[in-house]
Amino acid sequence: MNSLFKALNDETRRQIVELLKEKDMNAGEIAERFNISKPSISHHLDILRQADLVTSEKKGQFVEYSLNTTILEDLLNWILTLKK
Amino acid sequence: MNSLFKALNDETRRQIVELLKEKDMNAGEIAERFNISKPSISHHLDILRQADLVTSEKKGQFVEYSLNTTILEDLLNWILTLKK
DNA sequence: TAGTTATTTAGATAAATATCTAAATAATGA
DNA sequence: TCATTATTTAGATATTTATCTAAATAACTA
Numbered sequence: 224m225n226s227l228f229k230a231l232n233d234e235t236r237r238q239i240v241e242l243l244k245e246k247d248m249n250a251g252e253i254a255e256r257f258n259i260s261k262p263s264i265s266h267h268l269d270i271l272r273q274a275d276l277v278t279s280e281k282k283g284q285f286v287e288y289s290l291n292t293t294i295l296e297d298l299l300n301w302i303l304t305l306k307k
Numbered sequence: 308m309n310s311l312f313k314a315l316n317d318e319t320r321r322q323i324v325e326l327l328k329e330k331d332m333n334a335g336e337i338a339e340r341f342n343i344s345k346p347s348i349s350h351h352l353d354i355l356r357q358a359d360l361v362t363s364e365k366k367g368q369f370v371e372y373s374l375n376t377t378i379l380e381d382l383l384n385w386i387l388t389l390k391k
Numbered sequence: 392t393a394g395t396t397a398t399t400t401a402g403a404t405a406a407a408t409a410t411c412t413a414a415a416t417a418a419t420g421a
Numbered sequence: 422t423c424a425t426t427a428t429t430t431a432g433a434t435a436t437t438t439a440t441c442t443a444a445a446t447a448a449c450t451a
Contacts, residue, residue: 224321231312232315232316234309237312241389244388244391249397250399260440260441260442261398262400262401262440262442262443265398266438266439281398281448283448284398284447286399290389299386302382302383305324305374305376317409335426335427335428343410344412345428346430349428349429349430350410367418367427368417368419368428369418369427370428370429
């Protein structure tokens with residue numbers, strides 16, 4: 224849970240997640256959407272990957288990122304138990 | 308949303324939230340549960356209050372804290388739209 | 392194979408954060 | 422009113438984090 228909350232505790236990363244909700248994208252396409260350097264975006268993607276919120280797959284020269292929503296079950300349940 | 312994710316991005320604060328799920332508690336009672344100084348707990352409570360995750364009410368010498376679960380609706384909805 | 396493009400790694404830096412101790416504030420009760 | 426108790430504020434410090442530029446790695450293409 225720690226890595227998940229950490230991953231979501233950043234506006235840029237939440238926006239990346241929202242982008243990937245629409246469709247899979249490669250690192251460069253994601254970086255284009257932000258006024259942040261590519262290495263910084265790469266770092267954000269790494270944190271999202273550590274939290275298992277995204278998966279990545281090398282496709283030739285590109286690295287394609289996809290959203291993994293299954294990990295959100297845990298978060299959902301945590302919140303629901305609070306609301307009891 | 309920013310203050311909410313920030314508030315939840317700390318194990319101690321998540322534990323405080325879980326304690327308050329069971330029953331309202333004053334600052335001292337909460338602090339007793341952790342090996343952390345009272346000023347630090349006070350600071351954590353402040354961050355939870357800024358996120359509107361808890362409310363506080365002065366009761367004589369004590370300050371009683373309560374969980375506010377309504378604010379979790381937003382978070383719940385954000386997650387649910389991701390899962391679509 | 393050499394040059395180009397895509398992405399990540401390394402290393403640096405400024406800002407944010409979690410924690411502490413000491414001091415201030417506020418309420419109680421002798 | 423004075424001492425005690427509960428809590429917060431102030432100020433300091435060490436760690437984490439978001440960002441950058443430069444360099445490294447990997448894959449394509451002429």
